[in-house]
Amino acid sequence: MTAVAPTRAPAARPDPRRTLRVGGFSATYRRRQLVVPLLVLVVLVLAAAVSLGRGDYPISVLDVLRVLVGAGDDTQQFIVLGLRAPRIAVAVLVGTALGISGALIQTFARNPLASPDILGVTGGAAVGAVAVIVLGGTTTASRLLGGLGLPAAALAGGLLMALLVFGLAWNQGLDGYRLVLVGIGLSAMALAVVRYLLTRSTIQDAAVANVWITGSLNGRGWDQALPLALALLVLLPVSLALSRVLGALQFGDDTARGLGVRVPLAQAVTVVVAVALAAFAVSAAGPVQFVALVVPQIAVRLTGGSRPPLLAAGLLGALLVVASDLVARTVLPETFPVGVVTSVVGAPYLLWLLVRGRRRTTL
């Protein structure tokens, strides 16, 4: 029996379930599940426009929006689309991928404190990236890694590590608790490897590696955006298609099986999609801290309901990274990695969640 002492106020504003039926298609929705993502999208566009306008050559928000719809003069077009858009595109894509990844993992693990980090994605990616930075071209192995480039090494590291976590945690299906513990164990080992590499490195390499570990958008462009965009093109529809099954999966394995869900298969697909999303995001911008952890919980509180909504989480993730990047570039010194800002927003929120921890948590 779960300890229940919810002092949760009864649903303050009733938001009844509505039905949508078009031809053979039918589904239910609540008003807030539509309104919240739309509002977030509007704010995201505005934040992106502000961000695109800031820099050595300031452009007003209106002019940026004009450029975005195809108008504006050539100089503005070049600066907005040619110079600044790639970075913002990476921010949007990374945030979207991390937000959805976090929502998937938290629903799967039935734990608001779960995130792709505990699946070893971040740790593995860090090992791959730091190895490339630190070992440079000194050994054959690292020359091979270096040939792939840093993002590819990070992607490979993240996926390999997640595979390892997955393999060790699998026991006739996936148990969220077991997965979390295995993930924490292996992440600690990955951190040890990273620390070992850093102590062996030159101070310059260590500085570069440290920025990467924090998560940064500096110097990111279309080369990073394109693979991530392609990954999202495949993984986003799969995530949304999973939504219905996640609705049953959140009840616990026995009930989900009773409802006719092929639980091990559904769990495996969910985790694989979440891991892939996180790995591609991390390979593009480094492990931008706390986005995957915090955003799904903000999303579920905004939309109501019993689990993080995928679309809203993706949009909010994009907003958090774009806004944090804006702060990092304008309020703080130019080189500040965006991961520092997301942490500053994320860490207090995590603490607040923990303080409110008397609410039911399955872990």
Add this chain to the structure above:
Amino acid sequence: MTALESPSTTATVRLAADGVRLGYGDKVVVADLDLQLTDGSFTAIVGPNGCGKSTLLRALGRLLRPTAGSVLLDGRAITSTPTKEVAKVLGLLPQTPLAPEGLTVADLVARGRHPHQSWLRQWSSDDEAVVTEALTWTDMVELADSPVDALSGGQRQRAWISMALAQGTDLLLLDEPTTYLDLAHQVDVLELVGRLHTERGRTVVVVLHDLNLAARYAQRLVAMKDGVLIASGTPAEVLTEQLLAEVFELEARVVPDPVTGTPMVVPVRRLR
């Protein structure tokens, strides 16, 4: 083991355990057990703690794969039937089902329609009618918009039974649905389950601890000890002083229940 199994005469067997051996890892919990559950029956599985009754129920509900033998649903091995097909015929209520925080009763009951839905057809007018009916029938309409985690234990169990009803299955397996409830709510829940059987024609299998309530609501009792089926039959056939001594190591008198006439166990002391 003596042949205490009394196969019913004409009714069709819906669910059967055919020589099932059940266990976790190397540990065998239930050894080579046969059990047949006929259409429209109400069976209670009783036995001391750790006798394997919940394990048996899990296997009957395809939550646990037998290491030997098989469970047959309508004559077909349940483990080789697509789980979604099973979910349209057989519903189950785990012992302590987990409802996510913030989920409303209406959402919970609506989830019972899952096996009948597809990605395209997520909420048909059928679904809506069935859920409304299930809420009405279980007297949960007024609580439909309350979060499940804000309900009392008895209300919560009603909500879950409402979900099982919305699933629309002929068979329903319940694992100790009265756990953690006070006596009044135990009676309330079993009344509801009894009505599912009598009014809705459901075939019900329930694991119960309380022998007197089991005898009162079930038509048939199955008594287990150490993973072995010791006795099966009507409550009067099964609940004898001799069996209580053998299965529960309990010295007891069995008297007629003053309300229903079913056997009522009055414990004297623990044997041994």
